[in-house]
Amino acid sequence: SRNVKLAVVAGDGIGTEVVEQGLRALETAVAGSGVEITTTELDLGARRWHATGETLTDQDLATVREHDAILLGAIGDPGVPSGVLERGLLLRLRFELDHYVNLRPARLFPGVRSPLADPGEVDFVVVREGTEGPYVGNGGAIRVGTPHEVANEVSVNTAFGVERVVRDAFARAAARPRKHLTLVHKHNVLVHAGHLWRRTVEAVNAEFPDVTTDYLHVDAATIFMTTNPSRFDVIVTDNLFGDILTDQAAAITGGIGLAASGNINPDRTSPSMFEPVHGSAPDIAGQGKADPTATVLSVSMLLEHLGLTEAAAKVEAAVAADLAERGDRVRSTAEVGSDLAARIAG
Ligand code: IPM
Numbered sequence: 001s002r003n004v005k006l007a008v009v010a011g012d013g014i015g016t017e018v019v020e021q022g023l024r025a026l027e028t029a030v031a032g033s034g035v036e037i038t039t040t041e042l043d044l045g046a047r048r049w050h051a052t053g054e055t056l057t058d059q060d061l062a063t064v065r066e067h068d069a070i071l072l073g074a075i076g077d078p079g080v081p082s083g084v085l086e087r088g089l090l091l092r093l094r095f096e097l098d099h100y101v102n103l104r105p106a107r108l109f110p111g112v113r114s115p116l117a118d119p120g121e122v123d124f125v126v127v128r129e130g131t132e133g134p135y136v137g138n139g140g141a142i143r144v145g146t147p148h149e150v151a152n153e154v155s156v157n158t159a160f161g162v163e164r165v166v167r168d169a170f171a172r173a174a175a176r177p178r179k180h181l182t183l184v185h186k187h188n189v190l191v192h193a194g195h196l197w198r199r200t201v202e203a204v205n206a207e208f209p210d211v212t213t214d215y216l217h218v219d220a221a222t223i224f225m226t227t228n229p230s231r232f233d234v235i236v237t238d239n240l241f242g243d244i245l246t247d248q249a250a251a252i253t254g255g256i257g258l259a260a261s262g263n264i265n266p267d268r269t270s271p272s273m274f275e276p277v278h279g280s281a282p283d284i285a286g287q288g289k290a291d292p293t294a295t296v297l298s299v300s301m302l303l304e305h306l307g308l309t310e311a312a313a314k315v316e317a318a319v320a321a322d323l324a325e326r327g328d329r330v331r332s333t334a335e336v337g338s339d340l341a342a343r344i345a346g
C-alpha cells in the first residue's frame, strides 16, 4: 500500500465548496486500490489574512513541502486589496515550489456547448510558463500619483527557465497523437524575450524530431482560438500570454467552471499544485451552486501526476460521462459531486 500526503488549501468563497467535492472524487477514485490519502488542511487565504495579516509564512511553506501534492480551491475575497493574496500567496507558492509548468488542458467534451457556432474538435493543452515573465515582480514605480509617474513591470526570461519549459512542452507534444507544438509570443515587438523563446524552440526541436512546430504572435493566436481552435495541439507560451490565452481557451470549451490546471514541478523537487482555473466567486459563495467539475478534473490531473493513472482515468471518464448527459440540468455543488463520485465508484 502507498500513502499519499496531500496538502489541501480550500481557500475562500466557493473554494471550500468545490474542494470538498474534489476530495470526495479523489477518495472514491483510490478506494480499494491500496492507496491511502492523508490530508492536511492549511488555513491560507483571505480569512487568515483578515485575522492575522499573514499570507504565507515560512512555516506554512515548510509544512507544504512535506507533502506529495497540493489541492487548491480558490483564494481571495473583495475585502483584500488586489495583489496581496495573488502575489503573497498564490504566486509565492508557484515560485517557491518552482512550478515552472502551468499546465492547462482545453478540451471541448462531447455534450458541452461552446459559444462558438462551429468549434470542431477542440483538444489542446497550454503549457504556460509559471515562474518567470512579467509575473516575477521585477519592476517598480517612481513619482507615484503624480503626472510624472513611471511604472515598470519587467518581464524576466532566462535561457534556463525558457529551455526547461519548452523541453517539457515538446515532451508532451511528442506523447500526443498529433505531435504538434505552437509557440505563442510576440517577437515582432518583444524582440529580446521573443527571440530567446524562438531560438529555444528551434534548438530543442532537434531532440524531438517527430514534433512539428509553428509560431503565432499572441494577437493572431487569439483569432485562431476563435476561428479555428482545432488547429492547436500543444501551445507553449510565457506566463502572461498563457494566463490570457487559457481564459480564452476555457471560454470556448464550456467556461471556467470546467477548466482545470496543474502547477507542476516536473523535476519533483517540491510538491505540484492542482487547482481549478476559476476564482473564489464571492457572488455565488455559500449558495452551494458552484460547479465542482473543474476541481474534479484538477484531481484527475493530480492523480496522473502521482502516477495513479488508472484512478486518474476513472475520474476523467466520470466527468466526461456526466458532461455528456448533463444538458441544461441545474444541480447543486453537492449533487454534481455525488453524481461524479457514483460514476467513479462505477
Ligand atoms: C490564474 C489567475 C492568477 C494568474 C492570478 C489570480 C494571480 O488568474 O491562475 O490564471 O494570473 O496566474
Ligand code: MN
Binding pocket: 243, 244, 247
Ligand atoms: Mn488567470
